[in-house]
Amino acid sequence: MKTKKAQPILKRILIPMILLTLMEVILLSGTFIYGGTIQELNQNARGIVQGKVKNRSSYLKNEMLNNWSNVSYTAQLINARAEELETEGTIDLDKIGSSSQECYPLVSEISKYLIEMIRSNKVTGAFVIFNTDDPDTLRNQENFAKPGVYFRDLDPDTSPSIRNSDLLIERGSVDLVHSLDIATDSMWKPQFEFQKENPETRNILLNPYEQGLLNTDAKSLTEVGYWGKPHTLTDDDKKMISYSVPLVTSQGKVYGVLGMEITLEYLSSMLPSDELMSGKNAVYLLVIKDEEKGTYETAFSSDEKAIPQGSKLQLETSNDGYQYLDLDSRHMFIDTDYLQLYDSNGPFESDRWGLAGVVKERDITEFSRKILHYIALAILFTISIGIGGSIIVSFMISRPIYAVSKNMQRLNTRKKIHLPRTNILEIDQMERSIEKLSSDVIDSATKFTQILNKASVRIAGFELDFKHETLFITDEFFRIFGEESITTKMLDIHSFQKQMESFDAYKVEESDGYALYKIAYEDRDTYIRLSYSELDGQRIVGVAEDITRTIQEKQLLEHERDHDLLTGLKNRRAFQRLMHQLFAKGEDYLKKAALVMIDLDNLKQINDKFGHDYGDKYIQAAADSFRKYTPQETVIARISGDEFYLFFYGYESETEITKLLTKFRKGIAKEYIILPPMQRASLRMSGGISWYPRDSRHYEQLLQYSDFAMYQIKHSTKGEIGNFDLGAYHSEEYISQNRRELTELIEREEVEYFFQPIVDAHTGKIFAYEALMRGTMPTLRSPADILSLAREEHKLDKIEELTWKIATKTFIQHVRNRRISPECKVFINSLADYRLSNQTLELIESECKGYLDHFVLEITEDSQANQEAMDVKRVVVNRWNSDFALDDYGSGYNGERVLLELAPKYIKIDRSIIFGIHINIDKQKIVENTISYAKERNIKVIAEGIETEQELNKVIELGVDYLQGYYLARPDGMPPLINKFTVDHIKELNEKMTMHEEIDRDAE
Structure with a gap:
């Protein structure tokens, strides 16, 4: 652990005084900065911008609502004149939008109204567009043209010309141009042309026109008026915004639109951005917010280079409620005042127009930054004066203490020290204390060395003190390392380090702050542990300790932990750990290898006949032989009583290992032990070999393979060592897997039941379903495989229980989920020689109450009936009011006997008889006889296994009662239905048969 570095007295005094000065400055400046003054200055600057935006917004809103959209009077004049001309028969409003000729009489009359509206409203243009087509049809057209008139005044603020020489005709017919003394623009066209790539130009016509059709009862034109976003006329470069309303007669007929335009060039003169912030770059924006999408679009910008018209803006709102815009790495303050051009609940209310002022945030905060600059200069000046004064005062205080420090550095710390006095009371008291402490430390060190010399542990x-170049060392230090001749009093730091480097050859372990030495001393290995640590970066303290006894005890414990006490071989745990280490090194290290598992033969007989002492001798002799006849590097372990593992590795070929194993077997054959009375007992063992990497590269799998190979030897020749056989392993594994899967299938009920319809042979309707078992295990799926394996394992009674529990439960679920009709029965296979337990019967009767009479017990004719089991089944059938069915009739040799004993309600003729019955007379005769016998005893006959239409036709002709087979429907987890074609076919066959019978009776 590092300690804090010592500091000079001048520094210890100077730093607190400087910190005190800094704290005073920080408190003074923080009161101003964080007291809210700077924030208030910035807020005032933003408030000024907001006020200017609001004033300009009020002016613009007044112009747009009171002047630019004031078209009602002109619209009334145009509508009135249009109705008069239509009444006179001069125009036809239903055709007025078709051509310029149709609208010319009206256009020539209303042109003066449009010119007057331009003059009075001070707009840059006015227009009328005629239309009688459906707006949806026009929207789907690529291009279309409409007649009308368009006048433009590019400078509405100048005095109007009496002869209208300041006007231009943008759109109008040739006749109109000739009749008016007004010049045409260079981009003049006789009609309005609308193109799909300019949707906003279309909207000035289609949007208000459509609303005029939808809102014929609108109280005012402002309810259906539309402010058009920036657009241009076709082939024109002047961008403008416009306001247009539908032209509607008093009878509600919509025949066009009236509108006014304001060019963006004229609009820029009304929005001087210089007023936002004098001498700074600022921008006025006319924005349109789509309330539905929440997006902002720039309709007009007073500075196209900074923010182009049509830009999509993404605004961010700060915690203090202001909005900002990040544009080209510039942080801009933006304030928006909305104009409320549309009525609430109007058709275009989602377009929310507003005027926004945009100013760089840096320009907003410029004044507050200057204030901060002046404060920073004042702080630097104050700090400079404070630090200078602190240095002078600190030097005056620290000078005598510095003199004492220098005197102490010259002293020899190994001797008792004496310091000169300074005549300062506090410092002289400290010097006396240091002198006493030095004396006490030297006395304590002498006592500590004497105590170490008397300790039982060496x-x-x-x-090592690198700062003062001093060394402290106990007298016995190097004697622990076996060096008697080194005198510690003659050493300094450098000679000590050099001597310790000479011991590096004996290091066996080393880590941070630790080293372990193994030194041969007095005919034995001595272990020395050196522990050391660094203190404050300038001293190293260490302890050397003789831990030979501890190491030996640890080695003894590890040996006992990893070795078998009887044989001295490695035990199971040590073997597994070593094998994992070896296999981790990979194939380059192991090369060719063999894992041999050995099991001693005759050990049990020796233990039983001569006692366990001789059995132990037999095991010890085997262990000694393993060491004797294998290479030294072979890994040998005793795993259990008579089980051993041998691992040969690191060979270039399997042939080398085979030769070693041959030598091993021959050597073992010579070994024996003496048993009473003086008789030889040869060593006998059986073993299995798995090869690396041929059989596997994984230790656990090699272990499993060698175990299997030994198992094969033990149960065949015995006394040999055989190789692993992958084919035999897979065969045995497959059988074992099937057995495990059968057990798991029964325990976890891993089966499902498919249902196949049994169809009425007269109506084609589904009479019943047969429940067919399907396994869900990886290799055990077929019902035949399940029954065959269950018979071998004597578990057919478990299959009987499982069948009835799952099949009945599944049937009830299908009925309740309306997949099977409640009137249908279900045929469930039952083994004649097994009965259901009382517990299972109680469970079925409890869960299937109300459905027991739907169950039909299907018995196979070749099953060996158990009389007791069949008696129980008859009792159950009677209690449930259900029936028996005899399955696979005609496939065995005792069908008639089973038929008489069972007395079933249904007979199912086996598919081997039904197959190809339409071409086999003998099969037809068997079915006829069965049907004849069944009808006399009121037994129903079912033909199963029908796979073709010919087989279906023949069995119906022979008179069976029910049908079953793939031709009708395959079994499925979701009970299938019969397609209508098959049902109609069955009905048609029965109708033909009935008709033939009537003809035969009439003939008789």
Whole structure:
């Protein structure tokens, strides 16, 4: 741990005085800066900008609402004249938007109204556009043109000309131009042309026109008027904003729009940005906020270079409520005052127009920054005076203390010290205390050295003081390292370090602050632990200790932990740890290797006949033989009583290891122990070999393979050591896997049931479903495989229990979820030689109450019936009011006997008989006889396994009652339905059969 570095007395006095001066300055300046004065100055500057924006906004709003959008009177004059001309038959308002000729009589009459409106409202232009087409149709067109008239006055502030020479015609027919003594603009066109790439130009016509159609009962034109965003006429370069309203007759007929324009050039003269902040770059913006999207769009900018027209602005609101705009790495203050051009709940209220003033935040805070600059200069001046005074006062105080310090540095700390007096009371008292402390320390060090020399543990210490170039060391320090000739009193720091470097050859461990030495001393290994630490960066203190006894005890414990007490070989834990270390080094280190698992033969017989003492001798002899007949680097371990592991590694080929194993087996064959009465008992063992990397590169898998190989030897030839056989392993593993999966399938109920329809052969409707089992295990899925393995493992009773629990539960769920009709029955396979336990019967009767009579127990004819089990089943069938079905009838040799004993309600003819029945007369005869027998005893016959239309036709012709098979529907987890085509086909076959029977009866 590092200590705080010592400081001179001058520094110790000077620093607090300087800090005191700084604190006074900070308190004084902080009172001004953080008292809110700077913030108030900045807020006042922002307030001035806000006031100017609000005043200019009020002026602009007045112009836009009272002058520029004041079109009602002109619209009334135009509408009145249009109705008069239509009444006279001069124009047809239904066709007025089709051509310039149709609208010319009206245009020539109303041109004076438009010129008067330009003069009175002081706008840069006025226009009328005629239209009678549907606005939605026009929006879908790429381009279209409309007739009308457009006058422009680029300087409305000048006095008007009596002859209108200050006006230009932007749009109007040739006839109109000839009739008026007004010049045309260079971009004049006879009609208004609208293009899809200029949507805002279209909007000045379509938006108000559409609202005129939708709001014929509007009280005023302001409700349907539209302020157009910046746009240009086709092929014109003058950008403008406009206000347009629909032209509507007193009968509610909409035939065009009337509007006024304000060019952005004229608008710029009304928004002088210099007034925002004198001598600074500031910008007036006319912005449009889309309330639905929350976006800001610039309709006009007084400085196009700073903020171009059409820019999309992203505003950020600060914690104090002000809004800011980051533009090209410039932080701008922005204040917006909204104009409220539209009525609330109007069609265009989402377009919220506003006037914004934008000023650099740096210009806003310029005055407060100057104030801060003056404060900073005052602080620097105050600090300079304070530090100068502190230095002078500190020097006067520290001078006598400095003199004492210099005297102490010249003293020899190994001897008792004496200091000259300064005649300052406090300092002289400190010098006396130091002299006494020095005397006490020397006395204590002498006593401590004497105590160490008397201790039972060999221990010694040292201290290196690099600042004062001094060394403290106990007398016995180097004797611990076996050096008797070194005299510690003659050493200094450098000679001590050089001597310690000579011991580096004996280091066995080293880390930060620790070193362990192993030194041969007095015919034995001596272990010396050196612990040291650095103090305050200038001293090193250390202790040397003889820990030989501790190391030996630790080695003994580790040996007992990792070795078998009987044989001295490594035990299981040590073997596993060593193997993991070896395999971590990889194939380059292991090269070719073999893991041999050995099991001693005849150990149990020796223990039983001669006792465990001789059994231990047998184990010890085997262990000695393993050491004797294997290379020294071979890893040998005793894992349990008679089980051993041998690991051969680091060989270039498997052939080398094979030769060693051959030598090993021959050597073992020669070994024996003497048993009473003086008889030889040869060592016998069985083993298995797995090869690295041929069989596997993983230790755990090699272990498993060698265990399997030994298992194969133990259960075949015995007394041999055989190689691992992957084919035999996989075969055995597959069988074991199936057995494990069967157990898991039963315990975890890992089965599901698919349902296949049983169809009425007369109506085509579903009469019942058969529940068919499907396994969900990785390798155990087929019902045949499950039943076959269950029969081998004597677990068919478990399968019977599982079938009825899951099949009935699944059926009830399908019925309640309306996937199966409540009238349908369900056929469930049941083994004739097994019965359900009382517990399972109680569970089914409890959970399936109300559905028990729907269950049909399906018994296979080739099952070996158990009389007791069948008696129980009959009792259950009677109690449930259900029935038996005989499955796979005709596939066995005792069908008639089972039929008589079971007396079922249903007989299911096996698919082997149904297959190809339409071309096999013998099969047809068997079915006819079965049906004849069944009808006499009121038994229903089911033909299962129908896969073709021909088989279906034949069994219906033969007279079966029900049908089942892939042709009708495949089994599925979601109970399938019968398609309408198949149902209609079955009905048609039955109708034909009925008709033939009637014809035959009539013939008789």
